[in-house]
Amino acid sequence: MEQLLREKTATIVNNLYGTNFSAQEITVSQTAKEFVGDFTVVIFSFVKIAKKNPAEVGKEIGDAIQKEITDIESYNVVKGFVNFKLKNEFWNNFLLKASADENFFLLPLTNKKIMVEYAGPNTNKPLHLGHIRNIFIGYSVSEILKAAGNEVVKVNIYNDRGIHICKSMLAYQKYGNKETPQTKNIKGDHLVGNYYVKFDQELKIQIAGLMAKGMKEEEANKNAPLNIEAKEMLLKWEAGDSEVRALWEMMNGWVYEGFNKTYNLIGCDFNKHYKESDTYLLGKKIVEEGLKKNIFYKRLDGAVCVDLTTDGLNEKVLIRSDGTSVYITQDLGTADLRYKDFEPNQMIYTVANEQDYHFKVLKLVTEKLEKKYAAGINHLSYGMVDLPSGRMKSREGTVVDADDLIEEMIRTAKEQTIELGKTENFTEVEAEKLYYELGMGALKFFILKVDPRKRMIFNPKESIDFHGFTGPFIQYTYARIQSVKRKAGIDFKSSSPIIKANDSELQLLTQLYLYPNIINEAANNLDPALLANHIYLIAKSFNSFYADNSITQAETEELKNYRLLLSDLTGAILKRGMKLLGIEVPERM
């Protein structure tokens, strides 16, 4: 209807005043609540051209549109706004059609294949709150893109090799006493992470010792035995040393096992996991080819570089002077392999905005190499999660661990639910499932309701809310609707009531009607927050409606059917929308 209004207005204005407006230039919005109407066309820009007063212009446009669009019942002009009120039949038709057809809200296929990379952890420490935001965003964006008619391939990337991986391996070799996740009874990723921390602690001691002997910090850092040994280990790894490789396989195996447990808890999934250990050699080959084609050059010290100064960036090293690969080398290989595997039209990288520069470089370099996928490279750059004190720092122990946070959310959900006595007649299994859904729902919604591009602040001292603009609020609304339907116990779906909607019904209908637009917008902007905000609006509208109107005790049977139909549709959309955010809704709570 909004689009229709835009098109008709453009045509009418162009005919009337000899202008050349396109439909997209016309502003159409929801009518503000203090005025009568459903949708509003803003006509300020035509008033000047027409050289008439707003009331006249409004009348000309209003009359013409009312003639063109049969669904419009009336209109009124206030200043430069023309407010259109739709006929009851329009809303009744919408409600009936949307209720009868499960596919009513499906958007047309785009025939595009989009790859979304998300998660992307290093295999030397467990997942933290930063990964949580990454995973929630990446998963939800993937689901939203699917709902908007795209084919989506979800992929993960493991940064599973390099000096930082060797550090935890070395520390384990030195101080590990052959312990395993089984003997210590902790998750593998946490065990390995402990040794990454241990390395840093021991290194600090060594550096302090060397500095006491008169070395400067930089020098001490270079000469610390642990750092030297770590570098040696990396060389051994690259040379394929069997002992180092065996240790690497074992420890990474533990980490993957740990990660998989967390993924399961979060409820995310991937079509394929890539590992940088598999792609860095491929990346090297690509750089060599570029060198041969003179796209890159070899510096005197032997490093292979690309000159990006004409693009406003700096010189960038693609292969180190000692011949080993850097981060971008691996990414070049990974991109190439992925394109071979899936041939996507677009590759979206869900990576924090601290890497904006890196992705600019990656895109430029693939363009220079004339890779077919270069244009489709798209960095979904999300803001980092900070603490009130600033950035999370693993060295200072301020990192919020993913597993701990999830566990705490579920525990809080349990406490609050039991306090409210909501699960008294639940079985043990049902209750645990509910606590999980509520805890995860609160966490996911808390993260996803914020614009991904913006930095957000998480205060570990303040527990995440279960009231107001939250996941549980929407879950509660859904459960409430299901409860009403159970109580009603009639077949309302086969009815087709002819009702004049009251204010709160109309408000709810309008929000439901706008749902597909929001999906499209969220997909175009890669922004789950738009969806989260809208679902909240729907739930809020329902709860107002629920408070104002009796559903099962409505005045007439027809009205009862109508309200049940409306409630049912609301529930269905809440469930669909939450699913796209990765959040389950309970039938009872």
Added chain:
RNA sequence: GGUCCGGUAGCUCAGGGGAUAGAGCAACAGCCUUCUAAGCUGUGGGUCAUUGGUUCGAUUCCAAUCCGGAUCACCA
């Protein structure tokens, strides 16, 4: 220093050229013998960082300034 992102209520966030700037939390006041009160209704709370400009209209766009963050690695 260059580049990029941000600054909206006490706190966390919406709104990104249109009507009197909105939510949630926190505070306060009401609403459960009737469909689930994790709910609903109301009250208080704002120099939309500052200053200029463009416009019929600017919190929104542009410029400058101030404040915060990121980045400019042979780290990833």
